[in-house]
Amino acid sequence: MPASRWPATRAASGPPLCSHTCETSGHPGEDLSSAARGVPPPRHGEDPMVPVATSPEMHSARARAVTTAALAGGLLLVELLTGVQTYLSQTVMPLMAADLSARSLYGVVTATGAVASFAGLPLGVGLAGQFKIPKLLMAFTVLICAGATLCAVAPSIWWFLAGTAIRGFAAGCIATVSMGAVVTGLEGRVRQITLAAMSAMWVISALFGPAYAAWISHALSWRWAMVGYLPVLLAARAIVARHLPDREPSRDSRISWSNAVLLAVAMACIAAPIDSRWLRVVLLAVGVALLSVATHRVLPDGTFRMRSRRQAVIAFMFGLCGLYFAADSVVAIVAHDVFGGGARDIGIVLMAGGLGWALIGLFCGWRPASDIAAYRRRAGLGVAVLSLGVVVMACASTRWLGIGPIAILAVGWTLAGIGMGLCYVDTLNVLFTPPEEPDGLTDLDVSNAAVMAESISGTLTMTAATTFLATGIGGAAATGARSILLFGVIAAAVTVLVIPLLRIRADESVQP
Structure with a gap:
């Protein structure tokens, strides 16, 4: 792991050897021995002239431990609230649309948030290099609160937008700033366990997010649901900002406005709520092309040539997240439209996959791969289990041993989640561990790459998967046939992930 960013601990420096005699106004014949002064004599084998560890040193170690614990706890609370916010937006959407007479603008609301988010991604990268991360965290948190408050008091849909x-x-x-906080603020086992626990936060948020939104919307209104959690979010981010280590901004960092515009335009084409099927396909193709160009510009140079260990890891993460989220984007649709599942069935399937990822991720965080060879074995197993899970999902309509399709779909999605859990946390650990020979990537470079790879690949594949499943003529049978083909393609593509795994050298340790 990189050298500690915390201030170096001061060396233990005991009191001057003459301190007691200098500070004690003894009289002739007064006993100034250790026992007489209330100081225990040195134990057997100790040199009385060598000072032992002093209280300032112990206090410094204790302060570092408290700071690290507070930072990790704050990051986990923020992750939990982020998940709650995600489910909150989904829950209050129909309530908001009914109140503001905007049922026909669901697509516009979704596209607005997506375009704005993609515009902010590359700007966050540049800002994280030019400004101190704690200040950025608080500034953007205040901006999030301002946007949520504006949504809550919106008199019309346009104010809500x-x-x-x-x-x-x-x-x-x-x-990108938040991931930078994880990389620069935590090290070693603490960072590994924190990354694993972040996965579990999404399971908790899946349980409490919709319940919170439904309860407060029923008791008060959807407007209060938009702002009720904001004080806790501000407090959590303040804890994180307060306990982050200081880091001087880099003068070499640049804010890429062109990448922000490129990503925003690409996302606008992809998310545009167009009724015409053919125009929708054209805009999707344009958006994917622009997003592909943006990918090469925002990821580290040489990522897909995989010439270094961490470049290969970024390429692996790009493919892993893209393929998993492609299946994730259609599993609920398949459960409902193909197999006629209700809300309860959909919830069971989604929860099964989420628990599989979270629980295995926790185990991998607690017992991380000891070296690159161990990581490749574990990630290779994860790729195999993920591919198997998607194959099982494709076979859900076969009713193996009389088992219903929803149950088979849940089993397949659970396997997919287990495969993702075997890969994801260890992949981040390897990515955030600098190699013995410098590869030209800083902590912020790899943290930004992790966010960009997951965001861009997920957007590309989720849009392509849902568009493919929704196009064509036919009823449920046609949709079912397309889902089998889609799952088959995803399962086959997952096996290709062994290529970047094989490009990762197996001669380096990944333990802190």
């Missing part, structure tokens, strides 16, 4: 744009932009900027 303005608030959504503000929230989305700030969330995009803060995504």
